[in-house]
Amino acid sequence: MNNNILVFTDLDGTLLDSETYSYKSALPALKLIKNKKIPLIFCSSKTKSEIEMYRKRIGNDDPFISENGGGIFIPGGYFSQKFKYDKTAKGYEIIELGTSYIKLIEVLKSIKRESGLNIKCFSEMTTEEVSGYTGLDERLAKLSKRRHFDEPFLIFGNDKESIYVTTEIIRRGYNHTQGGIFHHIMGKNDKGKAVKILIGIFKKKHPKLLSVALGDSFNDLPMFEVVDRPILLKNPDGEYDSRIKLSNMIFADGVGPKGWNQAVLALLSDLN
Ligand SMILES: [Mg+2]
Known part of the structure; x- marks a missing residue:
């Protein structure tokens, strides 16, 4: 090198x-x-x-x-x-x-349940939906669903609702970030x-x-x-x-x- x-x-x-x-x-x-x-x-x-x-x-x-x-x-x-x-x-x-994927989904689903907000997790999306939101072709969309440490999600709501979700993720001891249209929940990585x-x-x-x-x-x-x-x-x-x-x-x-x-x-x- x-x-x-x-x-x-x-x-x-x-x-x-x-x-x-x-x-x-x-x-x-x-x-x-x-x-x-x-x-x-x-x-x-x-x-x-x-x-x-x-x-x-x-x-x-x-x-x-x-x-x-x-x-x-x-x-x-x-x-x-x-x-x-x-x-x-x-x-x-x-x-x-990172934190295990199963754990991250569990946390996100509990925030969704308790808040009643319109959150859509990546794991709930079909390959076609992922393809639609990301513009990835079907083959790549499939590969993008093989996740280990990070769950992307969408919030269909206003800024206040987005801030609520972000705050709740951090309060529960996880990290939040945003890249493009997707929010992400992950461990302390x-x-x-x-x-x-x-x-x-x-x-x-x-x-x-x-x-x-x-x-x-x-x-x-x-x-x-x-x-x-x-x-x-x-x-x-x-x-x-x-x-x-x-x-x-x-x-x-x-x-x-x-x-x-x-x-x-x-x-x-x-x-x-
Ligand atoms: Mg980028």
């Missing part, structure tokens, strides 16, 4: 177009990253199965972070340095940070905790590593807080998420994979 730089990236609305899920406009920067042997870590609210599909398509062999920091999947033998993991499965060394652990492992061997992260949404904030160079892309509406404020924030002038491409090319030429 290149021992100087480590890049983390969100997928939806960042490396992938928020509507078409295409990464085509990012191909020049993806190619350059590959040529320079810079590790590119996908860090997404997507599931392991979905991320694996994009890794395969893009030709990425690096570790990845699923479901908003719920799980870190490290290909067996990727690191020569020692590190702690929770289990091995299907060729990965896995670090589990977030993207930042997972990113920090991976940076720690990489730094055992490459102490001077510069860490970079690209994202577009509120759920990327914890990841931005733990890297050296946080890069915020505009959201699909062409605006920066106003909830993300950091003194070292780099505001990239672009949306989705096109913005990603420009930002990564600019960064790499800057560091040259």
Whole structure:
């Protein structure tokens, strides 16, 4: 690997177009990253199965972070340095940070029951419904339903009702975040905790590593807080998420994979 730089990236609305899920406009920067042997870590609210599909398509062999920091999947033998993991499965060394999926659904359903609010959980949606809300094709929608650490849901209500649900999730000892149209309930995991652990492992061997992260949404904030160079892309509406404020924030002038491409090319030429 290149021992100087480590890049983390969100997928939806960042490396992938928020509507078409295409990464085509990012191909020049993806190619350059590959040529320079810079590790590119996908860090997404997507599931392991979905991320694996994009890794395969893009030709990425690096570790990845699923479901908003719920799980870190490290290909067996990727690191020569020692590190702690929770289990091995299907060729990965896995670090589990999230709460079990069954427990999360239980909590969400009890909030729904007690409040009487119109909440729709991902687990209650058919593959067709998921496809309709997300724009994912049927195959990807199926993969997105194989969840382990994070339950997306929709609230059909006003801001006050949304705030009530968020507060109730936190009061019960869980985390809430929002990425795109979906709210998420999860355990005490977030993207930042997972990113920090991976940076720690990489730094055992490459102490001077510069860490970079690209994202577009509120759920990327914890990841931005733990890297050296946080890069915020505009959201699909062409605006920066106003909830993300950091003194070292780099505001990239672009949306989705096109913005990603420009930002990564600019960064790499800057560091040259
Ligand atoms: Mg995103």
